[in-house]
Amino acid sequence: MPVKKSIFSALLLVPVFVFGQASNNSFLAPLASESLLLDIAHHNGHFVAVGERGHILRSQDAKQWQQLEVPTLATLTAVDFEQNHAWAVGHDATIVTSQDGGLTWQLQYQAPELEKPLLDVLFFDENHGIAIGAYGLFLRSKDGGKHWEKEMHPELLNPDDIEYMDELKQEDEDFYLQELQSILPNLNRVSFDGSKLYLAGEKGLLASSDDLGLTWQRMEIDYIGSFFDIQLTASGRLLAAGLRGNVFEWQDEQWLAIESGTSFTFNSIVSVDGNTTLILGNNGAILRLTGTKVDFKQTDDNKALISAVVSANSVIAVSEVGVKTWASEGQHE
Structure with a gap:
């Protein structure tokens, strides 16, 4: 299961009440690959990206994208794969699913009356998964998403x-x-390292779980801003990133700040290889961590970078203006 997640914080929580007609099919738009996209996954030789108005796009080469028919107009915020099954979540507490590698999608769950978006989804296997969102919204399924049960985590x-x-x-x-x-608090992002879950959220929330999210332990930090991602990277570093350029690393049972050189909000943490990690953010922010070296740059268009995957020495990112690609060791295209 790929470990990648992100959030475009300034947008997601404001329009949650706008997409009330989540039962309608998404509109097939010719420029969907250039619209707001919020998450991307790489599975079995294909890329799948999700975003506003229920858009789900699929590509083999990350250059030519096919928009798929999706039974919702709700903005979709996250996507996850397990084997050939996929789940995407979003506004109106919407969950759509695919059983054929992301080719066709069916509505699985929605609860617009909650007036809360789901912001992330993660499956441990084809049956057991969780979905998280605003104001502590926490759902769990043990049958592939056929049934979802709410959990409260005080x-x-x-x-x-x-x-x-x-x-x-x-x-x-x-x-x-x-x-x-x-x-x-809002639960923004969840990641899994194979044995432990990590959670990033609002008001300085960082937490871990050793029992697949049944119970959580807060990882206390002297910071009260929101976090939008937490990842154990391929280099073995546990990193958290969020508002105003804040980046922290877990060392010796405490969070230590990393000077990012910017006040731009960071949205996602992406492992390039066993030595290099990218942290992507608003205003085209790209923070590269290579060992103890920290480099910061921005894309030419200054558009928010929201999530990304790395494949064949390329970074394939989703942004507020669609898909962007660049060489993992090179400059943004």
Whole structure:
């Protein structure tokens, strides 16, 4: 299962109420590959990208893209593959699925009444997976997505809210559960290293889980801004990135800041190889970490880079203006 995720933070949480007609089919647009795309996966020789208005695109060479028919107009924020099965999630708590490598898609779940977007999805095998989103929204399936069950994780509460919520729980259990659904932080990104889960979210939330997300332990940090990705990279470094150019590395049981040289928000962390990691962000930001060396540059058009995969010495990224590619050791095209 590929480990890659991202978020275009300034856009995703604002228009969650706009895409209310999630049961309609996506519109086949001739310039879909140049529109807002929010995640990309590489599976079995094909690339699949997802984005606004229910767009799902598929390509063999990352140059020619085919837009697929999708049974939703909801903006799709993330996609994940396990074997030949795929799942994409998005606004209106929408989940669509494919059982043929991303060629055809079916609506699996949606709950527009929640008024919460799903922001990431991750499957451990063809049956067991989780989907996460705004205000602590957490769904789990153990049958490939045929049924999804909600979970509440109060252990992810901001430490400043714990005492208030404990008192509320003792006074009024029903109101406690209602309040919990509005006070939990946004869950932006989840990643899996094969044994441990990592979670990045709002208000300084970084957490880990040793039991596939049934319970979580916060990884405390002296920072209260939002994080949009956390990854154990191919070089063995556990990195977290988020608002205002903030990048941290987990060392000796603590988070240490890495000077990025920018205040642009970072959206995703991408392993190039066992020595090099890219961190992509708004305004075309590209931070390259190679050992202890840190290099920063921007794309010529300054458009937000949101997610990427690396294949055959190329970086294939999705952005606010569609797909972008460049040599993994070279300059942006």
